[in-house]
Amino acid sequence: MSVSVDTQFVHKMWNETELSKMVDGGVPFPMIADAAGHLGKAYGVYDDEAGVDVRGRFIIDPDGMVQAMEVLTPPVGRKVEESLRQIKAFQHVRKTSGAEVTPSGWEPGKKILKPGPDLVGHVWEVWKPGDE
Amino acid sequence: MPEKAIGCARPTGSVVGEEPAKDTESTEPERKEVPVNKIMVGRKAPDFTAPAYHAGEFKQVKLSDSLGKWVVLCFYPGDFTFV
Incomplete structure (x- = not known):
């Protein structure tokens, strides 16, 4: 809307x-x-x-929860693809009930992370900036 | 077809999925400024009703009618500008 x-x-x-x-x-x-x-x-x-x-954009999930917001001053427009990427990422997290989370730059099919004690201090072993 | 009255854009004073709290102490018929919880990620979105143009019609939209779907709410400074 x-x-x-x-x-x-x-x-x-x-x-x-x-x-x-x-x-x-x-x-x-x-x-x-x-x-x-x-x-x-x-x-x-x-x-x-x-x-x-002003340019405010809010992603609201099926429970009515605000999952993301972005606010820009008027002169700069937004990037629709980024909003869609975030929605896909939130949908993925929701589908896995939070068992899988999406690192920076994630897109469908790319590496996810499984948060837990074993991951702490070991993110570098499973994900690097180049994996975006 | 009977035309539905379309009011102005108003936050309901509640978040989506919840009825507005009734203030039984107040004797005023309607409060002018409805207190709304501060917007925050991870919290329920402020609910509202508002007039809208959609698919060739003027209608009243209520955010909580979209429960069960993903919603992108996109504010912009004015029509005939870019978004």
């Missing part, structure tokens, strides 16, 4: 005049209107001087 302080009516116009020309069929998810910034405030991303929600 996306959120900005624009109304749902402006969202409709943006989708029709521009986004539907970038994505077949237009935006597939709800575009939320946060006209007064209440949601932005609840998520700590409302800039009350500028009157807008």
Whole structure:
């Protein structure tokens, strides 16, 4: 879902005049209107001087738990692939009930770590920065 | 088809999956600022209801209706900018 302080009516116009020309069929998810910034405030991303929600991205799991958040100032855009990578990593951890965790740069099919007393001090034996 | 009333964007004052706490002591009909737990990874997300545009329709979205699915909630400064 996306959120900005624009109304749902402006969202409709943006989708029709521009986004539907970038994505077949237009935006597939709800575009939320946060006209007064209440949601932005609840998520700590409302800039009350500028009157807008800044670039905050939250990954929320099926239990409603916030698993990740990223907040950027407006001039720099995000990388969708990184959000997808994080979701896949959180899904992997969830599938293994936390028995397997994903080291930095992990992508599906790459090395995972199994946390436990035996791993402490021995991460270097099973994982190196080049394994990313 | 009866049109559902669409209100403004409001945190419910609770986290997803939980009913908002009833304040029985308060005599005020509605509190203006609903206290919301600080957002934090590993904690429940603040729940909300909000108007939205989706698939050609205007509708009311409630975050907790998405329980059971992964949700990416993406804030951005304004329409007609990049994301």
